[in-house]
Amino acid sequence: MTALWITLWRVQGSVWCMAGTSAAVIALVGIDGSGKTTQAVRLAAALCAAGITARYGPNPGGRRFLGRVARRLGRPDAIALVGRRGLLLIEAVLRWLAIARSLVAARLTGRIAVMDRYTPCQLVSIRAHGGGDRLERLVRAAYAPFPRPAVIIFLDVPPGLAYDRIEQRGDDHEDIEYLNVSHAAYKDVLSDAVHVDGTGDPDTVAQAVWAAVWPGIEHGLAVDAGQS
Numbered sequence: 001m002t003a004l005w006i007t008l009w010r011v012q013g014s015v016w017c018m019a020g021t022s023a024a025v026i027a028l029v030g031i032d033g034s035g036k037t038t039q040a041v042r043l044a045a046a047l048c049a050a051g052i053t054a055r056y057g058p059n060p061g062g063r064r065f066l067g068r069v070a071r072r073l074g075r076p077d078a079i080a081l082v083g084r085r086g087l088l089l090i091e092a093v094l095r096w097l098a099i100a101r102s103l104v105a106a107r108l109t110g111r112i113a114v115m116d117r118y119t120p121c122q123l124v125s126i127r128a129h130g131g132g133d134r135l136e137r138l139v140r141a142a143y144a145p146f147p148r149p150a151v152i153i154f155l156d157v158p159p160g161l162a163y164d165r166i167e168q169r170g171d172d173h174e175d176i177e178y179l180n181v182s183h184a185a186y187k188d189v190l191s192d193a194v195h196v197d198g199t200g201d202p203d204t205v206a207q208a209v210w211a212a213v214w215p216g217i218e219h220g221l222a223v224d225a226g227q228s
């Protein structure tokens with residue numbers, strides 16, 4: 001237990017160190033099935049191909065994993081195991097650790113962090129699952145040290161299309177009502193995101209993501225080279 005607290009304290013220290021820096025973070029957010037993972041992996045690869053070292057960071061909240069654990073323990077789902085608020089709290093902690101790990105790893109290797117989900121995703125999850133204002137305030141405070149991304153891309157996909165994609169993916173399931181509420185919550189939570197239409201084929205969407213990201217990267221490179 002002591003070792004766990006020491007580890008958390010060290011990670012927290014590293015994240016606080018990054019908060020005041022211009023750590024290059026690009027975040028892709030959106031409802032499940034919007035294409036975040038597909039596009040974040042592609043973006044990291046495209047940046048590397050352009051000679052910009054980038055690191056893909058998956059930032060899951062562990063909901064699927066906890067669902068599997070619950071079923072192994074004979075419960076229908078994770079909520080039946082730990083309760084709705086308990087699950088939101090566990091998810092918030094797991095995602096905090098995942099984001100911190102991705103940021104620290106990118107920082108240590110001098111890479112741009114391409115984040116598959118970021119802090120807004122946890123706020124949306126709390127709203128969509130009815131976690132309440134107190135939990136939202138707690139999560140906002142706990143996630144505040146994370147650096148503001150250079151670009152946040154909101155992959156905008158109608159909930160019905162996202163639902164069909166999730167069903168085709170076949171490794172999980174989401175209710176259409178949950179996707180509808182999440183979609184509305186993202187629009188409410190995000191103030192400075194670049195909205196990218198995620199309904200096209202993956203190549204078209206990847207081009208739109210690149211067009212949204214590249215000007216900021218070019219500007220950052222020029223600043224680093226002292227040309228602006």
Ligand SMILES: Cc1cn([C@H]2C[C@H](O)[C@@H](COP(=O)(O)OP(=O)(O)O)O2)c(=O)[nH]c1=O
Nearest residue numbers: 032033034035036037038165169200201202
């Ligand atoms: C990006 C994209 C994904 N997909 C498929 C791939 C996946 O099986 C599924 C969901 O994509 P995925 O990238 O897993 O979405 P998220 O990380 O947001 O949950 O949809 C399409 O059919 N078309 C697309 O344009």
